[in-house]
Amino acid sequence: xxxxxxxxxxxxxxxxxxxxxxxxxxxxxxxxxxxxxxxxxxxxxxxxxxxxxxxxxxxxxxxxxxxxxxxxxxxxxxxxxxxxxxxxxxxxxxxxxxxxxxxxxxxxxxxxxxxxxxxxxxxxxxxxxxxxxxxxxxxxxxxxxxxxxxxxxxxxxxxxxxxxxxxxxxxxxxxxxxxxxxxxxxxxxxxxxxxxxxxxxxxxxxxxxxxxxxxxxxxxxxx
Amino acid sequence: xxxxxxxxxxxxxxxxxxxxxxxxxxxxxxxxxxxxxxxxxxxxxxxxxxxxxxxxxxxxxxxxxxxxxxxxxxxxxxxxxxxxxxxxxxxxxxxxxxxxxxxxxxxxxxxxxxxxxxxxxxxxxxxxxxxxxxxxxxxxxxxxxxxxxxxxxxxxxxxxxxxxxxxxxxxxxxxxxxxxxxxxxxxxxxxxxxxxxxxxxxxxxxxxxxxxxxxxxxxxxxxxxxxxxxxxxxxxxxxxxxxxxxxxxxxxxxxxxxxxxxxxxxxxxxxxxxx
Numbered sequence: 001x002x003x004x005x006x007x008x009x010x011x012x013x014x015x016x017x018x019x020x021x022x023x024x025x026x027x028x029x030x031x032x033x034x035x036x037x038x039x040x041x042x043x044x045x046x047x048x049x050x051x052x053x054x055x056x057x058x059x060x061x062x063x064x065x066x067x068x069x070x071x072x073x074x075x076x077x078x079x080x081x082x083x084x085x086x087x088x089x090x091x092x093x094x095x096x097x098x099x100x101x102x103x104x105x106x107x108x109x110x111x112x113x114x115x116x117x118x119x120x121x122x123x124x125x126x127x128x129x130x131x132x133x134x135x136x137x138x139x140x141x142x143x144x145x146x147x148x149x150x151x152x153x154x155x156x157x158x159x160x161x162x163x164x165x166x167x168x169x170x171x172x173x174x175x176x177x178x179x180x181x182x183x184x185x186x187x188x189x190x191x192x193x194x195x196x197x198x199x200x201x202x203x204x205x206x207x208x209x210x211x212x213x214x215x216x217x218x219x220x221x222x223x
Numbered sequence: 224x225x226x227x228x229x230x231x232x233x234x235x236x237x238x239x240x241x242x243x244x245x246x247x248x249x250x251x252x253x254x255x256x257x258x259x260x261x262x263x264x265x266x267x268x269x270x271x272x273x274x275x276x277x278x279x280x281x282x283x284x285x286x287x288x289x290x291x292x293x294x295x296x297x298x299x300x301x302x303x304x305x306x307x308x309x310x311x312x313x314x315x316x317x318x319x320x321x322x323x324x325x326x327x328x329x330x331x332x333x334x335x336x337x338x339x340x341x342x343x344x345x346x347x348x349x350x351x352x353x354x355x356x357x358x359x360x361x362x363x364x365x366x367x368x369x370x371x372x373x374x375x376x377x378x379x380x381x382x383x384x385x386x387x388x389x390x391x392x393x394x395x396x397x398x399x400x401x402x403x404x405x406x407x408x409x410x411x412x413x414x415x416x417x418x419x420x421x422x423x424x425x426x427x428x429x430x431x432x433x434x435x436x437x438x439x440x441x442x443x444x445x446x447x448x449x450x451x452x453x454x455x456x457x458x459x460x461x462x463x464x465x466x467x468x469x470x471x472x473x474x475x476x477x478x479x480x481x482x483x484x485x486x487x488x489x490x491x492x493x494x495x496x497x498x
Contacts, residue, residue, distance in 0.1 A: 187384030
């Protein structure tokens with residue numbers, strides 16, 4: 001064990017953690033918007049809208065994240081026509097390709113989590129609202145959405161943790177996130193165990209924080 | 224339950240048999256993704272200059288060999304952890320790597336070069352045909368200056384953990400935006416897509432790609448050798464494995480004397496890259 005290397009690589013890895021957190025927060029933000037939208041589409045009674053939303057979540061939950069990020073980064077980069085369009089400004093950057101892939105992936109899972117939460121809301125809550133003469137729109141925004149979010153907290157907490165670990169795939173499209181920098185240090189020191197132990201501990205610590213934050217929110221909003 | 228038990232026992236036995244069958248073979252690790260040094264054919268079989276040379280060297284050593292595949296970025300750690308006994312993967316002999324492993328004498332040498340897509344603003348740089356960085360002369364120093372100006376703010380792509388990455392990190396051509404990839408294939412893809420302004424690798428890796436893909440990839444600037452680019456390509460061996468190191472050195476001597484290395488090199492590179 002080369003403890004000196006572990007100590008020396010710690011600040012470099014901590015620096016790279018900023019990129020990992022940026023990727024995670026951007027992906028979760030866009031993923032939550034996508035997830036909310038598709039959860040609503042999923043409970044729609046229109047079969048076309050419903051099937052479309054189901055198809056999206058089926059494809060993105062049924063294929064590996066690595067494949068998705070490769071298709072978006074290397075695959076779309078091969079289409080010559082695309083490179084002449086305005087879209088290329090975004091797709092040229094590995095950072096945005098990674099966020100698009102992560103957001104679409106976590107969006108698919110989030111939509112399923114929220115959908116099941118919507119569907120498990122007891123009809124009594126909605127009926128109570130109706131009997132007080134509250135409009136459907138307000139029932140949806142003030143009763144259904146808050147209850148669905150509370151119901152989905154434990155499952156969504158897991159999804160955040162999975163996404164945190166998923167961001168390590170950003171290093172496969174040249175981003176210098178926590179895993180990317182760890183690999184870079186290994187490429188010059190040839191000591192993978194030491195460096196990955198430090199990088200792994202940082203991931204573990206972040207998981208610990210996320211886990212506790214979710215637990216706190218669960219307690220705070222319990223009913 | 225019984226079936227599961229029998230099934231897992233069967234797997235264990237076959238695993239054990241594979242392990243014991245390979246116990247006394249010399250295992251040689253290669254990447255299989257760096258043509259023409261080493262690559263794979265359509266059926267997934269390892270081919271290339273080093274694969275053919277490895278079999279020749281094994282014949283001279285007089286031992287059974289097995290060639291195994293290993294991703295480039297884990298090559299040296301895998302050797303140290305005894306996943307195989309020797310590396311033949313277009314690995315240049317550099318002082319940095321020699322801190323971790325030993326190298327046999329060099330068996331082949333290559334020059335590195337920058338490549339761009341046709342029509343790039345980097346075409347037509349005024350530099351000598353080749354520069355050696357071990358003791359850079361005035362012309363070489365001037366060429367590095369020209370490159371520093373031309374590459375300022377540009378994105379240059381390389382495979383990770385290579386001499387090419389080391390060279391760009393060394394600051395000899397100033398501060399360029401270095402992007403690293405797991406394989407040379409990925410470097411080629413992003414060079415063609417326009418995400419990289421230029422790429423740096425073995426000159427033969429680019430000409431091989433240009434030929435196979437039909438993409439207008441052109442070499443620019445001088446070819447590089449010496450300094451960060453090392454002193455030829457040799458067999459990487461664990462430091463404590465002096466017996467195997469001697470065996471490989473002797474086998475390389477014989478193969479060179481009999482003309483095997485230059486014959487195989489000419490076959491795969493199109494010119495005699497042996498040394």
